[in-house]
Amino acid sequence: MKQTIYLMAIREALDEEMERDEKVFIIGENVQQGTFGTTSTLVQKFGPERVMDTPLAETAVAGAAVGAAMAGFRPVADMMFADFMYIAGDEIMIKAAKWHFLHGGKVSVPLVLMAAMGGGMKIGAEHSMCPESIIMHTAGLKLAIPSTPYDAKGLLKTAIRDNNPVVFFYHKGLLGVPGEIPEEEYLVPFGQADVKREGSDVTVVATSRMVHLSLAVAEELKDKVSVEVIDPRTLEPLDIDTIIASVKKTGRVVVADEDNRRCGVTSEIGMQIMEKGFDYLDAPVQRVAAADLPIASGFMEEHILPQPKDIVAAIEAVAT
Amino acid sequence: MELKKEQLINLYTLMVRTRKLDELTIKGLQEGKVLAFYHSGQGSEALAVGAIAFLRPDDYAWGHHRGHGIGYLLAKGADGKEFLAEHYGKATGSCLGVSGFHYADPELGVLGAAGTIGSVFPISLGWGLAAKKNKRQQVMVSVFGDGGSNRGTLHEAFNLSSVWKLPIVWICDNNGMAQFMPIKDAYAREDIADLAAGYDMPGVVVDGMDVLAVQEAVQAAVARARAGDGPSLVEAKTIRYRSHSEGSPDVVHNQPRSEEKIEAWKKRDPIESFKAKLLEQGMLTEADVDKINQEADAEMAEIEKFCTDSPPPDVSVLEKLLYAE
Numbered sequence A: 001m002k003q004t005i006y007l008m009a010i011r012e013a014l015d016e017e018m019e020r021d022e023k024v025f026i027i028g029e030n031v032q033q034g035t036f037g038t039t040s041t042l043v044q045k046f047g048p049e050r051v052m053d054t055p056l057a058e059t060a061v062a063g064a065a066v067g068a069a070m071a072g073f074r075p076v077a078d079m080m081f082a083d084f085m086y087i088a089g090d091e092i093m094i095k096a097a098k099w100h101f102l103h104g105g106k107v108s109v110p111l112v113l114m115a116a117m118g119g120g121m122k123i124g125a126e127h128s129m130c131p132e133s134i135i136m137h138t139a140g141l142k143l144a145i146p147s148t149p150y151d152a153k154g155l156l157k158t159a160i161r162d163n164n165p166v167v168f169f170y171h172k173g174l175l176g177v178p179g180e181i182p183e184e185e186y187l188v189p190f191g192q193a194d195v196k197r198e199g200s201d202v203t204v205v206a207t208s209r210m211v212h213l214s215l216a217v218a219e220e221l222k223d224k225v226s227v228e229v230i231d232p233r234t235l236e237p238l239d240i241d242t243i244i245a246s247v248k249k250t251g252r253v254v255v256a257d258e259d260n261r262r263c264g265v266t267s268e269i270g271m272q273i274m275e276k277g278f279d280y281l282d283a284p285v286q287r288v289a290a291a292d293l294p295i296a297s298g299f300m301e302e303h304i305l306p307q308p309k310d311i312v313a314a315i316e317a318v319a320t
Numbered sequence B: 001m002e003l004k005k006e007q008l009i010n011l012y013t014l015m016v017r018t019r020k021l022d023e024l025t026i027k028g029l030q031e032g033k034v035l036a037f038y039h040s041g042q043g044s045e046a047l048a049v050g051a052i053a054f055l056r057p058d059d060y061a062w063g064h065h066r067g068h069g070i071g072y073l074l075a076k077g078a079d080g081k082e083f084l085a086e087h088y089g090k091a092t093g094s095c096l097g098v099s100g101f102h103y104a105d106p107e108l109g110v111l112g113a114a115g116t117i118g119s120v121f122p123i124s125l126g127w128g129l130a131a132k133k134n135k136r137q138q139v140m141v142s143v144f145g146d147g148g149s150n151r152g153t154l155h156e157a158f159n160l161s162s163v164w165k166l167p168i169v170w171i172c173d174n175n176g177m178a179q180f181m182p183i184k185d186a187y188a189r190e191d192i193a194d195l196a197a198g199y200d201m202p203g204v205v206v207d208g209m210d211v212l213a214v215q216e217a218v219q220a221a222v223a224r225a226r227a228g229d230g231p232s233l234v235e236a237k238t239i240r241y242r243s244h245s246e247g248s249p250d251v252v253h254n255q256p257r258s259e260e261k262i263e264a265w266k267k268r269d270p271i272e273s274f275k276a277k278l279l280e281q282g283m284l285t286e287a288d289v290d291k292i293n294q295e296a297d298a299e300m301a302e303i304e305k306f307c308t309d310s311p312p313p314d315v316s317v318l319e320k321l322l323y324a325e
């Protein structure tokens, strides 16, 4: 094992996959420099034809990735901020998502759309969204949201090799998070949740940055309640079985995610638990999510985004 | 390019087949066999055929939504059976009966069709980018309507295609109408080809009723693209004979479209005028014309029977189609 950080793990995945398969290329705004460092330095190794800087044109970036993918390449389109993916809604949610299905399976769209999501930087409503639910909602898109360097590298490599469109959301607030990864090559399969902490009283299903907040809360509460923290790692496919197995053990569950509450990821996971695990529940499912408001900036941000105290409150509500 | 006799006859034959398949699709709709809707392409056969007939098999083509791409598809070598069977919702359709009216045949370079107007631009950009990366001198021919030209997607894609010198031929089918909206109220200039200058690419206007004029302009643009000199824009002036879609009112805003204008254009019908020219030049005899018509009629009868006889898809295809293996 070696020590690394989240953003370096992402860069390593790109590096290894570009090395392995010459059909892989990166396309996006300022990717040669890399806005978040995830694509930095790759141009020195692979050249500007494979690390393609584009003008400010999200529709063209996503559209070009879709077209090139259909024609046999494996583009990784960096959309920079996840918020900007709305600009290319047709290309992402209609073309990438539906064209394999729509055309009777005759064409496929093997691409990765990666983008930085999430709040914590106080940069407001158009730079802090977690548009997970809209992607999860769209049939035909897979969705990976890693919380650790290990998961980030392994999931991104899997995403690049997948023959379908995969959205890979990395969290801005996790870029510097340290962690260990193997020296040798590895992949993290889609649809396999990871039990980040074992516990017996309450299950917390947490995604992305919420995993870290939940782990901290679990540690803080350890003398009072034993909290199990499960990270689904991919939301489509979603490993509901691992979640239900944990609920069977604890009987109590909190779902924590940073997308808005209404029709968000927490609603979907909570409802699936109702459908498949109702008999195991000893208390109503609690959810922790962003308020149903745009993400405010500055001092107001913390009143919108889910906070550790909200996770504590939810755990206490189900545990008693 | 000086065309040989058989090439001229091929162009004529393709246009005849295009018109007849269009008529057959309308018939299917009227009989309730075509399940979705249909946007007839009558009046733009010369553009479809002239633009596509001389491409290489491995060139990419995006046909216009008008006529649901019939002329473009037939000219690229597609099978009319799969085209109509898809409209019939049958398992033998081009997209297994799940698309209703789209077509895909990767082996012919027809990678897909779209329902959102204007999405042609960014996706074609990607196909053009792939063509350039493949380094096999492939070209991408991408057709859009005057209505589509109003989308902002055009700017991003035109600009990048030119900056990256992609082998793309952008073709505008300017029939003057976008559903009920006349182009004169949607665009400030006369010619859409004028846009090309802003992207530093050649832009030409051709008579879209003249298959040879279309063919010549498109071939020049194709040659430029193959040589690595980048994209071009060819605007063809055409007309839409019928209403926007079968059964919808034929209006400009909310007033009936001028019958006289349509009749005047019909006097220059692309199929009839090309036939007259070929007869006059002795390239074609009345007997040849009869034979071409009869063969096309036989083909249509076969297509219709095939579609009627084909089974509907099994519902199990749905789950299987969501993701590629």
Ligand SMILES: Cc1ncc(C[n+]2csc(CCOP(=O)(O)OP(=O)(O)O)c2C)c(N)n1
Pocket: B065, B066, B115, B116, B117, B118, B144, B145, B146, B147, B148, B149, B173, B175, B176, B177, B178, B179, B240
């Ligand atoms: C994004 C989008 N907006 C609107 C429509 C509805 N629509 C379908 S065809 C059409 C007219 C298109 O006009 P044009 O591009 O000039 O092509 P034409 O029909 O004249 O051949 C419209 C408005 C659509 N399919 N997609």
